Every structure is written in C-alpha cells, then in structure tokens.
Amino acid sequence: MIENTLPEPGHVIEIRRQLRRFVTEKLPRDKRRALDKAHDWPRDLFRQLADMGFCGLTIAEENGGAGQDIVAAVAVIEELARAGPFLAGPFIHCAFYGGMNISENGSPDQKAALLPRLARGDLLFAYGLSEPDVGGDLSSVKTRGRVEGDHLVINGSKRWCTGADWADYIYCLINTAPDASKREALTFVLIPGKAPGVSTHPIEHVNLRYTASSDVIFEDVRVPLDAIVGGPAKLNKGWGMLAGRALDVEKLEVAACTFGFAQAALNEAWTYAQERIQFGKAIAGHQAVAHKLVTARTKLEACRHMLYHAARLANEGAPCGAETSMAKLFIADTGVEIALACQQVMGAYAFSDAYDIDRNVRDLLGMPVVGGSSDMQRNNLAGLWRLKG
Numbered sequence: 001m002i003e004n005t006l007p008e009p010g011h012v013i014e015i016r017r018q019l020r021r022f023v024t025e026k027l028p029r030d031k032r033r034a035l036d037k038a039h040d041w042p043r044d045l046f047r048q049l050a051d052m053g054f055c056g057l058t059i060a061e062e063n064g065g066a067g068q069d070i071v072a073a074v075a076v077i078e079e080l081a082r083a084g085p086f087l088a089g090p091f092i093h094c095a096f097y098g099g100m101n102i103s104e105n106g107s108p109d110q111k112a113a114l115l116p117r118l119a120r121g122d123l124l125f126a127y128g129l130s131e132p133d134v135g136g137d138l139s140s141v142k143t144r145g146r147v148e149g150d151h152l153v154i155n156g157s158k159r160w161c162t163g164a165d166w167a168d169y170i171y172c173l174i175n176t177a178p179d180a181s182k183r184e185a186l187t188f189v190l191i192p193g194k195a196p197g198v199s200t201h202p203i204e205h206v207n208l209r210y211t212a213s214s215d216v217i218f219e220d221v222r223v224p225l226d227a228i229v230g231g232p233a234k235l236n237k238g239w240g241m242l243a244g245r246a247l248d249v250e251k252l253e254v255a256a257c258t259f260g261f262a263q264a265a266l267n268e269a270w271t272y273a274q275e276r277i278q279f280g281k282a283i284a285g286h287q288a289v290a291h292k293l294v295t296a297r298t299k300l301e302a303c304r305h306m307l308y309h310a311a312r313l314a315n316e317g318a319p320c321g322a323e324t325s326m327a328k329l330f331i332a333d334t335g336v337e338i339a340l341a342c343q344q345v346m347g348a349y350a351f352s353d354a355y356d357i358d359r360n361v362r363d364l365l366g367m368p369v370v371g372g373s374s375d376m377q378r379n380n381l382a383g384l385w386r387l388k389g
Contacts, residue, residue: 093125106229151224158218184239189228259303269346
C-alpha cells in the first residue's frame with residue numbers, strides 16, 4: 001500500500017490505522033462489488049463507523065462533537081474512499097453536508113437540536129443545489145419559496161440530489177425574493193426528506209454508485225420559518241452561506257474522495273505490475289510500464305501536498321478559497337490521468353470483474369464534474385486572482 005509521506009499529528013495517524021483495519025475487515029472486495037452493482041451502502045457498517053466517533057470531527061465539543069478538525073475529517077474521507085464511495089459518501093452526508101454546514105451556518109436552536117445527532121451519526125443530509133436548468137450558476141435557482149404566515153411554501157425541482165430518497169433533511173437552496181437581484185434572493189432551508197409534497201425520482205448513473213442520485217420535486221411543501229438555515233433572520237441571505245467557508249470545505253471533500261480513489265487505482269496497478277509476467281519477467285520491469293507507474297505516483301504525491309495544504313489552511317480558519325479551488329481542480333483532473341495510466345498498465349484485466357480498477361476508473365472520470373466542475377474552479381481562480389480580459 002502506498003503510504004502517507006507527510007508528517008501528521010499522532011491522532012490522525014491513529015485514525016488512519018483504525019480505519020485501514022476497519023475497512024480491510026469489514027468491507028472486503030466481494031462486498032464492495034455487490035454494493036456497486038446494487039447502488040447501495042452498508043447501513044450496519046456506517047453505524048459502527050459513527051459509533052467510533054468519526055462523524056463528530058466537523059462539530060465543536062460544546063455541540064456534542066469531537067472538536068472541529070478538518071485535517072482529520074479529510075483523512076477519514078481519504079481512507080474510506082480507498083475502498084470506494086460506499087462509506088465515504090454517507091460519512092460526507094453526515095459530517096459535512098450536515099455537521100459542517102450547520103456548524104457554520106445554523107441558528108443556535110438548529111445547532112442545539114441537530115449537531116449532537118449529527119455527531120452521533122443519527123442524521124444524514126442531502127444537497128438540493130443543482131436544478132434541471134441550473135448547474136454551476138447556483139444563484140440562478142428557480143425553486144421558489146414564498147412566505148405564508150410563519151411558514152415557507154416551496155415549489156420547484158432539484159436535480160442530482162444524491163441520497164434524497166434516504167436523507168433526513170435536504171439542505172436546499174431556493175429563491176425567496178424573485179423580484180430582487182439574484183444574490184439578494186437566495187435562502188437555504190432544511191426540508192425533511194419525507195415531508196408531504198416531496199417526491200424523489202432516481203437517475204441512473206455509472207459513477208459513485210453507493211446510492212442513486214435523484215430528481216426531487218417540491219409541490220406546495222410547507223416548512224416553518226425556523227427551518228431557514230440560520231433562522232428566520234437569514235431569509236434572503238443565503239449567498240453568504242453559499243460563498244463561505246463551508247463551500248471551501250466542500251471542495252476538499254470532493255478532492256479527498258478523488259485522492260482516495262486514485263490511491264486505490266495506483267495501489268492495484270502497482271501490485272499487478274509486479275505479479276504479471278510477460279516476456280520472462282514482471283511487467284514492472286519493462287520501462288514503458290515502469291514509467292507509467294512512476295509518473296502516476298509522482299502525480300499522486302503532488303495531489304497529497306495540495307490537498308493537505310488546503311485542509312490545514314481551512315482548519316486554521318485562514319483564507320483558502322484559492323487553495324481549495326486549486327486542490328479540487330488539480331486533484332480531479334490529475335485523478336483522471338492516474339486512472340487511465342493504471343488502466344493501461346492492467347490491460348484487458350482492467351475491464352474484467354477480477355479487480356476494482358473498473359469502478360475506480362468510472363468514479364475518477366466523474367470527479368472533474370462533481371462538486372463544482374474543473375472549469376468552474378478555473379473561473380473561481382481567475383476571479384480570485386483578478387485576471388482580467
């Protein structure tokens with residue numbers, strides 16, 4: 001196994017040790033393949049993972065968590081993602097979609113009610129951001145919420161709402177002031193996944209198959225004004241949440257998953273190349289193969305440095321919009337390069353059911369799109385660096 005090359009605090013080293021043993025024992029390859037085919041994730045194993053305390057790594061101790069530690073939480077994603085998205089995905093739905101967002105943006109009442117349950121792994125969130133006609137330009141969402149007395153009435157639809165069929169809450173971005181400018185019209189609201197008027201419609205997809213993604217339709221869904229993230233005073237003030245620290249950490253979640261998938265792909269190809277004999281020796285001894293693997297490993301190490309540099313800045317509360325965008329951009333695009341190099345090393349076996357490389361390639365090919373596309377990150381960076389035409 002390709003080991004970490006960066007110095008880390010003792011508690012992060014111990015987290016890695018525990019998780020590697022847990023994944024090896026609890027999530028063997030045959031189980032991963034079965035989950036991938038079923039578009040499913042192991043609820044029993046997630047419960048065990050939550051009971052080990054990892055879901056509290058994005059939540060302060062006073063709210064029932066372990067103390068917010070972004071570096072440690074990113075390491076958890078990385079280690080889980082080595083075995084695919086089957087535990088990494090649900091962990092993100094709990095610790096990040098839920099714990100990180102409510103820690104950053106929730107009202108005191110929301111923090112008191114939700115964060116202890118999130119820290120225990122008892123709640124899962126889904127994101128309701130994209131829409132059929134809205135991808136990267138989230139300020140243009142068309143899902144509407146109108147105030148009626150002490151409630152919001154919500155109508156519209158969301159697309160790519162992964163986990164909506166089992167999430168306790170959909171962390172949903174809506175337009176609550178259609179006559180105002182876009183950035184003064186946005187509100188985040190917590191919509192119970194099983195609320196009357198909410199319907200989900202699965203979308204078939206080839207990557208990140210720990211669950212279905214979904215279209216979600218809202219038809220006169222009523223939620224109290226207290227369901228506005230941050231409380232009623234945050235009506236029409238969602239832009240600051242969308243562009244805040246939680247978004248920087250969202251980019252790190254995706255980068256950490258990508259890094260874990262890429263490690264798994266390279267580990268498998270690295271081992272295969274030393275076992276596969278052709279022309280009288282292991283193929284790792286042929287220069288064409290060795291150069292592919294060495295180049296891929298060098299790129300992987302560059303990904304590691306970018307990921308944890310950005311994670312440390314986020315953990316310290318330092319400005320990190322550029323660093324998280326660079327990490328997401330570089331690791332997602334480089335992950336595809338690593339995936340294709342490993343696929344070439346493994347030849348026809350990369351297309352068989354004898355290895356995990358087929359799933360890792362599928363997952364890695366999607367990562368430049370997931371969580372803000374690579375071109376969106378380039379746009380972000382051009383703006384942050386004041387690049388003018």
